[in-house]
Amino acid sequence: MIEVKDLSFAYGKGGYVFSGFNIEIPSKEISVIMGPNGCGKTTLLKLIAGILRQQRGRILIDGEDPEVYRVKGLISLVFQDHGLLPWMRVWDNVALPLRIRGFKKDVIEKRVRSSLERVGMFWASQRYPGTLSGGERQRIALARALASGASVLLLDEPLASVDPDARDDIISLIKSIWNEERQTVVVVTHNPEDAVRLGGNIYVISGRPARLLSTIPLRRSNEDAGLDMCRLIEDIKRVIRSGGHI
Amino acid sequence: MRGSAAQSLYTAIWISLFLIAWEVTARIYSKSFYPPPSIVAARIYYEMASGHIIVHIVATLERIFLGLGMATLFGVSLGILSSRRIPAGNPFRIAVLASYPIPHTTLIPLLIWFFDVELGKMALITLICLYPIAISTMEWASRTPRSYVEVVKSMGGGSMHILVLVTIPSTLPGILTGVRIASSTAYAVSYIAESFVESRGLGYMINYYWHTLDYIGVYASISILALLGIATYGSLYLAERRTLRWIYTG
Numbered sequence: 278m279i280e281v282k283d284l285s286f287a288y289g290k291g292g293y294v295f296s297g298f299n300i301e302i303p304s305k306e307i308s309v310i311m312g313p314n315g316c317g318k319t320t321l322l323k324l325i326a327g328i329l330r331q332q333r334g335r336i337l338i339d340g341e342d343p344e345v346y347r348v349k350g351l352i353s354l355v356f357q358d359h360g361l362l363p364w365m366r367v368w369d370n371v372a373l374p375l376r377i378r379g380f381k382k383d384v385i386e387k388r389v390r391s392s393l394e395r396v397g398m399f400w401a402s403q404r405y406p407g408t409l410s411g412g413e414r415q416r417i418a419l420a421r422a423l424a425s426g427a428s429v430l431l432l433d434e435p436l437a438s439v440d441p442d443a444r445d446d447i448i449s450l451i452k453s454i455w456n457e458e459r460q461t462v463v464v465v466t467h468n469p470e471d472a473v474r475l476g477g478n479i480y481v482i483s484g485r486p487a488r489l490l491s492t493i494p495l496r497r498s499n500e501d502a503g504l505d506m507c508r509l510i511e512d513i514k515r516v517i518r519s520g521g522h523i
Numbered sequence: 524m525r526g527s528a529a530q531s532l533y534t535a536i537w538i539s540l541f542l543i544a545w546e547v548t549a550r551i552y553s554k555s556f557y558p559p560p561s562i563v564a565a566r567i568y569y570e571m572a573s574g575h576i577i578v579h580i581v582a583t584l585e586r587i588f589l590g591l592g593m594a595t596l597f598g599v600s601l602g603i604l605s606s607r608r609i610p611a612g613n614p615f616r617i618a619v620l621a622s623y624p625i626p627h628t629t630l631i632p633l634l635i636w637f638f639d640v641e642l643g644k645m646a647l648i649t650l651i652c653l654y655p656i657a658i659s660t661m662e663w664a665s666r667t668p669r670s671y672v673e674v675v676k677s678m679g680g681g682s683m684h685i686l687v688l689v690t691i692p693s694t695l696p697g698i699l700t701g702v703r704i705a706s707s708t709a710y711a712v713s714y715i716a717e718s719f720v721e722s723r724g725l726g727y728m729i730n731y732y733w734h735t736l737d738y739i740g741v742y743a744s745i746s747i748l749a750l751l752g753i754a755t756y757g758s759l760y761l762a763e764r765r766t767l768r769w770i771y772t773g
Binding site: 347354 | 670671673674675676677678679680684688689692693695767768769770772
């Protein structure tokens with residue numbers, strides 16, 4: 278479980294993004310953090326990933342400090358802009374977390390190859406990220422997270438720079454990766470429709486400092502369960518508008 | 524016709540027009556201090572064939588490449604150190620920016636006293652070439668995208684990983700541009716450096732021919748220096764295109 282207790286965080290001397298914020302995210306599930314732009318969703322992911330440090334409160338991932346997870350490479354953050362280094366070919370980008378952790382060459386080769394094949398991007402191994410579309414780059418970022426063998430995947434707006442045709446593919450890919458690996462997956466989005474389609478619990482946050490407005494427990498495959506998606510999406514929007522609970 | 528082929532053709536046409544204009548005006552003007560390029564070319568051929576000029580070319584190139592190499596090494600290191608934000612002020616940044624406006628060629632006597640003649644000349648080339656490299660590196664390194672640093676950090680990378688995997692590659696366009704600009708400066712400075720207490724180098728040859736009123740010799744030496752400068756600049760440009768393939772193919 279990812280436990281965030283009494284979290285307070287501010288950038289420099291700016292106002293607090295979080296002040297006494299609490300949230301509990303279950304392990305080995307897909308969870309979606311939803312909220313309007315600028316409410317601190319990305320900051321929360323960076324705090325969980327251990328690349329930002331809170332001023333007060335604590336964050337624990339299965340009882341451990343995020344820093345321990347970060348240093349051991351057990352956490353993988355997929356950035357909104359994909360975070361692919363433009364000067365490295367796709368292959369080297371996917372191999373990056375393994376090289377940083379000092380894996381042997383044959384292990385790296387095996388993992389990178391299987392991850393790229395898994396997301397259907399092996400053909401682009403020798404290409405530079407700048408020559409690929411948003412959807413292709415997102416697949417490569419997911420391949421890198423897969424190759425890293427992390428037990429916690431943090432995905433920041435994975436559908437933001439993907440064209441509408443590729444959105445379904447990326448959602449299916451995220452779900453199928455989770456089905457096979459059963460990692461703890463936390464997805465951040467500002468789009469209620471994407472939140473519902475990704476399945477899992479939805480945590481609606483909003484405000485400045487941000488607060489948890491509502492937790493919507495959902496079945497993993499909402500669409501298959503025949504839930505009224507439109508009604509659910511409207512409910513989420515209403516929660517954000519009212520700043521209260523359903 | 525492809526863009527690069529057309530560009531080469533236009534460049535060749537402009538160079539030819541320049542040489543024709545020089546040839547015609549020199550023939551009409553007919554002054555000994557303004558020889559036509561055909562005569563200068565014949566002199567260059569003679570100097571090269573006799574091997575007389577080779578020792579001077581080697582001496583100049585040796586100084587330029589060693590000086591430029593040292594300037595790259597120190598300039599890149601200084602540029603990266605200067606790019607770091609320190610609340611109390613970065614002493615490297617202050618040192619680079621405060622010493623930049625000093626007319627560095629005036630330091631020749633000091634450099635010769637401190638480093639001896641040959642090393643002093645190389646030190647002058649190093650010192651003057653260091654600034655475009657250090658300043659360009661500093662500007663690019665200070666603009667290293669924060670998001671890429673976070674990518675490496677999120678994977679458990681430390682400060683050495685950030686330096687090697689993010690700071691240096693993202694600064695490379697600035698480093699290479701700085702080196703390219705410095706290479707042209709190095710040729711100009713080599714002339715000044717070789718004008719002092721010297722008996723080898725193209726700078727020395729220009730001065731020697733100047734004082735012996737050998738006008739064609741002056742033009743030939745300047746032309747060789749210019750051609751070497753253009754070749755160096757062109758090679759660095761091509762190396763830059765090759766190294767930064769991710770920009771040009773992106």
